[in-house]
Amino acid sequence: MASRAQIHTSNSALIAMIADEDTVVGFLLAGVGNVDLRRKANYLIVDSKTTIKQIEDAFKEFTTREDIAVMLISQYVANMIRFLVDSYNRPVPAILEIPSKDHPYDPTHD
Amino acid sequence: MEEQDQMQSSIEVEEVEEQQREGKRLEEENVVRFLDSLDSYVTLLDSLSSTLRQGWLELASARQSMGASRINGALLDLKSHSAATSLQVTHHDDEILNQPHFTLCKWASSKNGYGDEKLRENKLQTNSDGPQLRHRSQFAGTPEKIPETKGAPLIVDDQVQKERTKSLSMFGTLVSPKLRAAQLSFETALETLVEIANVRLTMLSTSDQVRKELEGTEG
Numbered sequence: 304m305a306s307r308a309q310i311h312t313s314n315s316a317l318i319a320m321i322a323d324e325d326t327v328v329g330f331l332l333a334g335v336g337n338v339d340l341r342r343k344a345n346y347l348i349v350d351s352k353t354t355i356k357q358i359e360d361a362f363k364e365f366t367t368r369e370d371i372a373v374m375l376i377s378q379y380v381a382n383m384i385r386f387l388v389d390s391y392n393r394p395v396p397a398i399l400e401i402p403s404k405d406h407p408y409d410p411t412h413d
Numbered sequence: 414m415e416e417q418d419q420m421q422s423s424i425e426v427e428e429v430e431e432q433q434r435e436g437k438r439l440e441e442e443n444v445v446r447f448l449d450s451l452d453s454y455v456t457l458l459d460s461l462s463s464t465l466r467q468g469w470l471e472l473a474s475a476r477q478s479m480g481a482s483r484i485n486g487a488l489l490d491l492k493s494h495s496a497a498t499s500l501q502v503t504h505h506d507d508e509i510l511n512q513p514h515f516t517l518c519k520w521a522s523s524k525n526g527y528g529d530e531k532l533r534e535n536k537l538q539t540n541s542d543g544p545q546l547r548h549r550s551q552f553a554g555t556p557e558k559i560p561e562t563k564g565a566p567l568i569v570d571d572q573v574q575k576e577r578t579k580s581l582s583m584f585g586t587l588v589s590p591k592l593r594a595a596q597l598s599f600e601t602a603l604e605t606l607v608e609i610a611n612v613r614l615t616m617l618s619t620s621d622q623v624r625k626e627l628e629g630t631e632g
Contacts, residue, residue: 315499315518318603324486329468329599331489332592334497334520334580342493348486372500372515373610394617395502395513397610402462404469410458 316372319365319396320346321358321380323403330375345371349380359384371396378413379406440626447619453612461605468598475592483584484592490583497521497576498603512614517607519600520576 318335320327327348330336337345347353347361362384365374378400381388391398402408476484501516577596581588 312504312513313500313502315496315521316502317496317499318606325469325472326465328484328486328489329465329472329595330603331583332580332596333599333603334576335499335603336490336494337496338491338493340493342491344491345496372502372513373606375606394614397515397613399606399610399613401606402465408458408462410455 313370313372317345317368317370319368319371319374320376321349321361321365322346322375322377322401323380323405324348324350325404326375326377326401349377355383359387362387366391366393366396366398368396373397373399375399375401377401377403377406378408379403382412385412440623443619443622443626447616447623450612450616450619454609454616457605457609457612461602461609464598464602464605468595468602471591471595471598475589475595478589478591479584488583497580498600500607512618514614515607515610517604519603520573 317337318330320330320335322330327346331346335345345365347358349358358380362374362376365371372395374396376388376398380403381398381400388398388400400408400413472484498517498519499521501518503514503516504512577593581592581596584592
């Protein structure tokens with residue numbers, strides 16, 4: 304449920320991603336990739352070697368950055384940090400759970 | 414005197430009934446708005462799944478023709494660069510819908526001198542009467558909308574193609590047509606995602622209002 308937090312308007316906000324390689328590569332082809340001067344990217348590729356802590360840290364970082372308006376997260380990744388995702392209740396950045404190649408979208412988890 | 418009192422009380426009763434009817438009408442409107450947004454949300458998610466599947470398939474085909482070593486995460490550019498596709502976040506001052514609104518800006522570049530920001534307005538929720546520019550590549554097969562200014566569409570299309578090529582260049586100079594097709598699919602998926610984001614906000618907002626009204630009725 305969205306709370307009435309202060310909403311910042313922005314003319315060029317980013318789309319962050321926490322997803323599998325194919326999904327991230329696809330969206331990067333569409334031009335959403337951003338790397339700042341500190342070499343911090345707006346995406347995290349999740350594979351078999353990615354730890355839960357890395358996913359949690361990325362989630363916390365992306366949801367606290369003011370330049371990110373929407374965050375895409377593969378639903379199977381969101382399930383790994385479900386408590387963190389469900390406890391998030393701000394309207395921006397908006398968290399969108401998306402299907403992945405190997406895990407179709409399940410509406411009961413959203 | 415008694416007649417005046419009776420008239421006064423009947424007027425008051427009518428006013429109260431009118432207010433109740435108005436309140437009921439607003440409640441029903443909120444419920445309808447919530448159900449509409451829920452329906453849109455489910456439909457858009459289905460469309461997104463379909464588009465993503467197409468994109469993944471095209472990406473797999475490109476990987477097969479170009480080689481797995483040429484399309485993988487290790488090739489991603491980690492040098493400092495700005496996103497070519499971003500979002501514009503505006504805030505509605507609507508009493509009913511107090512929520513932000515997202516607009517996708519595809520292949521917008523602040524470095525060129527043409528000022529060719531591409532705004533893709535959300536079809537489901539548009540409050541602005543501003544111009545809508547829709548530009549698709551030659552692969553899409555859909556005729557392009559031509560703005561009134563002569564020469565501008567060619568310049569803008571050229572710029573968009575340059576941005577697309579630049580994005581593809583991280584996988585080499587010569588890329589498979591399937592990779593270009595995958596790029597278009599993921600662009601379409603982005604547009605759908607922005608619509609989903611807006612519809613989701615409406616859904617959460619109206620759901621909140623309906624819940625409050627129900628709690629008010631029970632209390």
